[in-house]
Amino acid sequence: MFDLVCFQKLDATYKELVGTSAQLAERLVAAKLNKDAYLRQEEEASCKRSEIVTKIEVLSNQLL
Secondary structure (H helix, E strand, O other), X not given: OHHHHHHHHHXXXXXXXXXXXXXXXXXXXXXXXXXXXXXXXXXXXXXXXXXXXXXXHHHHHHHX
């Protein structure tokens, strides 16, 4: 049961990060964020998303 709760939390966090990336892209297009800042923030979000995907994969393998 605990693994399922962790899985749901990781999924919610992943969705938040995807939403954040979309907002960053919108701010870049609207010229409210410069390219360097966008690239830096998107790289950070991308690393966090990758970490979450890895954790989800580990949990998925434990559930099987």
